[in-house]
Amino acid sequence: MLYAGSMSTVPPPSPPPQQPLEPLELPQVGVEIDEPCLRADAARNRARLLEAAALLVAERGADGLTMEAVAAAAQVGKGTVFRRFGDRTGLLTALLDHSEKKFQAAFLSGPPPLGPGAPAAERLRAFGVAMLRRTVDELELQLAAEPCADRRFTNPPRRVLHHHVTLLLREAVPEADCDLLAHTLMAPLDPALVHHLTRQSAMPLARLESAWSDLVDRVTGPAASAR
Amino acid sequence: MLYAGSMSTVPPPSPPPQQPLEPLELPQVGVEIDEPCLRADAARNRARLLEAAALLVAERGADGLTMEAVAAAAQVGKGTVFRRFGDRTGLLTALLDHSEKKFQAAFLSGPPPLGPGAPAAERLRAFGVAMLRRTVDELELQLAAEPCADRRFTNPPRRVLHHHVTLLLREAVPEADCDLLAHTLMAPLDPALVHHLTRQSAMPLARLESAWSDLVDRVTGPAASAR
DNA sequence: AAGAAAGTGGACCGCGGTCCGGTTTAAGTG
């Protein structure tokens, strides 16, 4: 439970409560969040849905994953799917949750150079490479799970990654605007871009990796005081 | 006519031809493309549609822009809207076309430092600032017009911008992988990010601008030969 | 046992996108 992935239900389904301030807590590294602990039937249906979804994706591709289809395959009402996962993106995200947590564990507490122990710049290099590999592996799902426009920077997994990069940057280049720099740095790891480059432009993964490395060098290098 | 904006109909509407190779020519800077020159009624309807669309956006916001609504407002069939603009994104893009062309003209042939005549790094700085301003101005439309995932890097306007940045980078840092670097550099100008930062995080525009400037410095600076 | 909370499911809605029979336009042709 590194960031309270989609193991949990979509926040408070709907009814009364809604903390007025800090509606979304910045996911602290390694924080534990009490899982809502679903009711028996709900948990059963959740499992069935995930299983059915994975099956559907496997045999028809991510585009073939229809909310209605997955509901039918799991012998469950359509409304149940939405109650559990919020929307289509939520379902896709849940499918990626496993790998997401593994990845988080790797860079939060795994062995160097990805995990703590190595110098920041080196960790950044390792981070990009690992991320690229993971993205390529799950390209189809990652692409399908990408939320549309206004939620692209608001979803928890993304915020965890961004937060991590920000911390590393603060260590490597304390004088920079690390928050913004982190956003920039993460751009070449974006699934949509990776897809465009590797699939539509047939660019070898190695080139992406070396470009990432160069980028880290440039960014963590001296802050050319030009201008 | 800088890149054959959406003044033209969606490519060849549908029927027979389809050049097997180079289905989308990289928009050369300043290239002219013969406009299909619509039939009289088609041109009239196109104008009406754009007018109606602009009106609808003005009074109900970009989210209120429905293909059916704009068709009705222009007293035209729904099919016509799709035939003319391909899809919703196409319509939104057409609405932005005017400003797009103006912007292109500014950095392709306008006065320095945005246009030719200034050193590359300086042009890059100007480019980012201008782009940020424009994006903030038309945030709502830009956001709504953003194509989903797999077409985000394939649309002509984006390619023109990317091409331009690539050229400037080649001038400023010939030893780098300028194609990829351009993608990275353009990330902080992405409408979705700008929206997230300025609207959802209340970050002042000035900070984005200065971060851009710093970024250009870092990127065009010495390629720290670490590693 | 009984009430409250949580969960369920399928009818329903709106919108983006497709399709195809009918209509209009524009370029020949006598």
Added chain:
DNA sequence: CACTTAAACCGGACCGCGGTCCACTTTCTT
């Protein structure tokens, strides 16, 4: 100019999907 014809265009019925809603059922607690 009148007429013909083929291509371009039009429009609205139609489809599928994502998402909502709410009356009903199941589970949990005491």
